[in-house]
Amino acid sequence: MLELPVWLWITFAGMLGLLVGSFLNVVILRLPARLEAQWRREAQEELALQASDAPLPPGIVREPSHCPHCKHPLSAADNIPLFGWLLLRGRCRYCHAPISLQYPLVELLCGVLSVAVVWKFGPGWTALAGLVFTWMLIALAGIDLRTQLLPDQLTLPLLWLGLLLSLLPMYVLPAPAILGAALGYLSLWSVYWLFKLLTGKEGMGYGDFKLLAALGAWMGPGALLPVVLLSSLVGAIIGGLLIVMRKHGREVPMPFGPFIAMAGWIWFIAGEPLLQGYLHLTGLR
Structure with a gap:
């Protein structure tokens, strides 16, 4: 790893954690819906039933972020982890519908826990693996809370x-x-x-x-x-x-x-x- 002060690595871990937390929100919200739609189609095929022509829910990577209420695509400023929600005061810029507290909480949690991992293990491959471990646990906990x-x-x-x-x-x-x-x-x-x-x-x-x-x-x-x-x-x-x-x-x-x-x-x-x-x-x- 690069020879940088520990505090700089910890700061970087916090910023990276906020960014990853924003992505984890997408995973928590979209993965279960995508899986359930795929399971429904597979069940219909297995039972020889008429498959639904409805499109699958948005994927995790390709579809851009949008408001779940008005479906308007979000700007880059709206997508700034944690600060975007604060700047918008928890409401959509376009339809003014409330934005779930899940978004800033997951981002903040991911940032704080990422800092704790790097603080514990120090900069290196052990910390990097620990970050992946932490991020996956956050995604799993969030999905289970919402969908069991x-x-x-x-x-x-x-x-x-x-x-x-x-x-x-x-x-x-x-x-x-x-x-x-x-x-x-x-x-x-x-x-x-x-x-x-x-x-x-x-x-x-x-x-x-x-x-x-x-x-x-x-x-x-x-x-x-x-x-x-x-x-x-x-x-x-x-x-x-x-x-x-x-x-x-x-x-x-x-x-x-x-x-x-x-x-x-x-x-x-x-x-x-x-x-x-x-x-x-x-x-x-």
Whole structure:
């Protein structure tokens, strides 16, 4: 890497994170709609039904950004990450419809987490891989929050990338990466079937299994239990608050993927300090 001051690399990471966050908003909004339309067409073909002539929803790369309300193409100034939303005061320049808070929040989150990754690992290939890991987790969490989907198009590349990086090795050796991926998948798979046998209901989706498998490939089997415990704790707290505030009924399913992604990123960045702090508080070390 170029010999530049660390603060300059961190500043660059923040700016890059804002730009990537803008792209992640496109992925979060367009990928599920595109996939669902493709699945619908495939189902119609399989059942020999009349396929719909409606065009597919906009793709991720080719179609330019536009207002979801009036469909007017956005200018370059409107597309400036975070600042474009602030300059427009959260409303479309053309139809004055409100712009979702998702746009600036995802961009800001991506910028802040990108800074944290470079601060943690320093400039180098390890930080670059960590940025990709972070960005994919943000996209997966955003999609799951909106649609309760964790697309294979993101979870499987994240899994394979973690396994490939173990060959260098970058974060863990190949054996722990493979074992972490297998145990990550099988652990939630076992919980899923046990819950279904006891209640007749599905407690989570297969995308959750694949996401935890990907985290196991990146961090090894030792991260799986802390990630599951932390994600369950955060999920229980947030779910309880939503129920108390009556913004979420007890019978309404809540996606678990965002909590897995959140816990996985926290452990990726601060797992060792958290573990040492826990051992110190409990007197085990």
